[in-house]
Amino acid sequence: xxxxxxxxxxxxxxxxxxxxxxxxxAQPETxxxxxxxxxxxxxxxxxDALAWEQGKQSRESRNVAxxxxxxxxxxxxxxxxxxxxxxxxxxxGSALGPPALALGRQxxxxxxxxxxxxxxxxxxxxxMPDTGSFPAVMIAGQGKCGTNALAEALYRLxxxxxxxxxxxxVEEARQGWSGEVNWPHLRGCSDFETKExxxxxxxxxxxxxxxxxxxxxxxxxxxxxAREIAMSFPEDTKFFNIMCDPVxxxxxxxxxxxxVYGKSSSDPTELDYVLKKRLSSDADCSELSQSDKRLExxxxxxxxxEDGLHVFDFIHLWKKHLGNRTKFLLAEQSKQxxxxxxxxxxxxxxxxxxxxxxxxxxxxxxEETSYLEPEGPKWxxxxxxxxxxxxxxIEKIAAExxxxxxxxxxxxxxxx
Numbered sequence: 001x002x003x004x005x006x007x008x009x010x011x012x013x014x015x016x017x018x019x020x021x022x023x024x025x026a027q028p029e030t031x032x033x034x035x036x037x038x039x040x041x042x043x044x045x046x047x048d049a050l051a052w053e054q055g056k057q058s059r060e061s062r063n064v065a066x067x068x069x070x071x072x073x074x075x076x077x078x079x080x081x082x083x084x085x086x087x088x089x090x091x092x093g094s095a096l097g098p099p100a101l102a103l104g105r106q107x108x109x110x111x112x113x114x115x116x117x118x119x120x121x122x123x124x125x126x127x128m129p130d131t132g133s134f135p136a137v138m139i140a141g142q143g144k145c146g147t148n149a150l151a152e153a154l155y156r157l158x159x160x161x162x163x164x165x166x167x168x169x170v171e172e173a174r175q176g177w178s179g180e181v182n183w184p185h186l187r188g189c190s191d192f193e194t195k196e197x198x199x200x201x202x203x204x205x206x207x208x209x210x211x212x213x214x215x216x217x218x219x220x221x222x223x224x225x226a227r228e229i230a231m232s233f234p235e236d237t238k239f240f241n242i243m244c245d246p247v248x249x250x251x252x253x254x255x256x257x258x259x260v261y262g263k264s265s266s267d268p269t270e271l272d273y274v275l276k277k278r279l280s281s282d283a284d285c286s287e288l289s290q291s292d293k294r295l296e297x298x299x300x301x302x303x304x305x306e307d308g309l310h311v312f313d314f315i316h317l318w319k320k321h322l323g324n325r326t327k328f329l330l331a332e333q334s335k336q337x338x339x340x341x342x343x344x345x346x347x348x349x350x351x352x353x354x355x356x357x358x359x360x361x362x363x364x365x366x367e368e369t370s371y372l373e374p375e376g377p378k379w380x381x382x383x384x385x386x387x388x389x390x391x392x393x394i395e396k397i398a399a400e401x402x403x404x405x406x407x408x409x410x411x412x413x414x415x416x
Contacts, residue, residue, distance in 0.1 A: 114155070114163045116211040123169030131199070132206035136214035137349065138229070138239050140222040140318070142307055144252045145244035146331040146341075151218040153341035153359050157351055160213035162204050170204065189225035192232045223307075223314055230321035237325070238349055241318055244331035245412035246308025246393075247386045251374055253304040258370040266298060268378040274301045275385050312393055315401055328404040332411040334359070374414070387415040 120127065137159050141147035151161060171178035191197035205215040222229060223241070250271070257266040277288055277295055285302035289295045295302060318326050327348040334340045339357040346353040373379070394416075398409045409416065 112163065114160055116160070116162075116164050116213075118164050118166060118207070121165040123165050124173060126166045126169060128166060128203060129207045132202035132204060133208045133215065134202060134234055134237055135205050135217040136237060138217040138219065138222060138233075138237065139242065140226075140229075140239055140326075141220045141242040142223060142244065142246075142249070142311070142314070143220060143304055144249040144256075145242050146334055147218060147220055147242055149331075149334060149359060150240060150242050150329065150341050150345070151216065153345050154216055156342055156354055156357075156359075157346060157349065158213055159216040160210065161216045161218045162206075166206065167204050189228040192225060192228035198232055224310075224317075226314075226317040226321045235325075239318070239322055239326035240329060240345065240348070241314070241326055242329040242331060242334075243311065243315075245414050246311050247383065247390050247412075247414040248374065249308060250301065250304050250386075251372075251379070251382065253301055255368070255371050257300060258372070259368050263370045266301065268372070268382060270294075270298050271301060271382060272385070274298050274305060275382070278302055278305055279385070279389060308390065309393075312397055315397060315404075319401070319404075328401075330405070330408070330411055333407075383415055391415045 118126070118129070137154060139147050139150055139154075141150065168178045187197065191201065205217075229239075254266050254268075254271050273294060277292065278285060281288060285295075285299055285306050289299050289302065315328070318328075327344065329341065329344060338359050341359050342357040343353060346357075394408060394412050397405050
């Protein structure tokens with residue numbers, strides 16, 4: 001996947017913190033967030049990922065001349081055959097820094113099995129073959145809970161997310177860069193309530209035929225938008241919500257930040273600070289960070305914590321508005337049973353299960369030198385702070401949604 005190519009061994013913060021977190025939830029029954037501040041963080045994270053890649057290229061003695069030579073060769077090869085995918089179709093790359101870095105990214109896109117070329121589409125002036133469509137399936141997940149793994153399971157079932165010249169150009173035009181294919185909305189969930197917003201959204205899923213695949217929206221930006229989605233999407237669209245232990249997810253987010261920024265960027269001391277600030281206030285992370293520079297540096301941790309605090313609300317909204325059209329999955333179970341995601345996805349969608357249903361390993365940070373194990377005095381202190389907040393919340397989920405989360409108390413066991 002594109003995400004795993006940008007940051008080794010992991011998606012760039014799942015892009016959930018730069019995807020779900022980017023979506024401003026404007027409706028009263030939906031948790032609110034700040035779109036502008038989260039887009040700034042998302043861009044910073046992506047630029048850091050590119051800086052890491054640039055350093056890697058330097059260490060491997062990959063130079064501009066070699067990249068340009070390959071660019072020329074690929075362009076020449078594609079110019080006479082409409083079935084070939086030209087690098088020039090893949091967005092401007094204007095925000096990507098040195099030419100070798102931009103070209104390296106474009107080559108990876110061509111090699112990514114998810115990428116599909118739209119004949120004649122030359123960003124930024126693409127002429128799409130039709131007005132697009134709603135996706136057949138949406139993953140409305142939670143950050144650090146395996147949306148990438150679920151997307152790969154669905155790919156095995158002939159569902160693919162829209163990684164095309166057009167979608168890349170749209171992301172670059174919207175925010176100056178294109179990362180993993182999540183679709184945060186400029187105006188929040190209300191984008192699904194206007195004709196213009198829906199038309200822009202559907203255009204991403206073009207051509208309607210989907211190159212032989214059914215379209216998939218792997219967009220954690222949508223987790224807060226259940227009501228709006230229910231009002232605008234056709235009845236035959238199916239949904240998945242993949243979730244995980246919200247306490248462990250915060251610790252995992254800390255480890256991912258350490259991998260991106262370095263060991264000193266985020267540690268249990270900073271995590272402790274985030275917890276105390278957010279749990280002692282009714283204000284959200286965006287509001288709190290405006291007057292607190294230290295918290296501003298740890299907003300991704302704060303947003304991850306905030307998502308965990310809203311996990312019951314998210315479940316409630318999806319159950320209320322989408323009912324049995326959505327399937328809840330647990331990341332912990334996918335780690336214990338490698339066939340779980342494909343098996344359950346096939347059942348929910350009513351499609352045949354492939355002969356080989358093993359999805360393989362879920363990406364992890366445990367092999368990174370920056371990784372901090374969830375054990376020892378610092379972990380214990382972290383759990384002690386989280387326990388009074390999340391233990392009742394998990395108990396409430398187990399009690400009220402026992403059919404969808406029958407083992408949640410034992411699988412989300414960090415605070416028990």
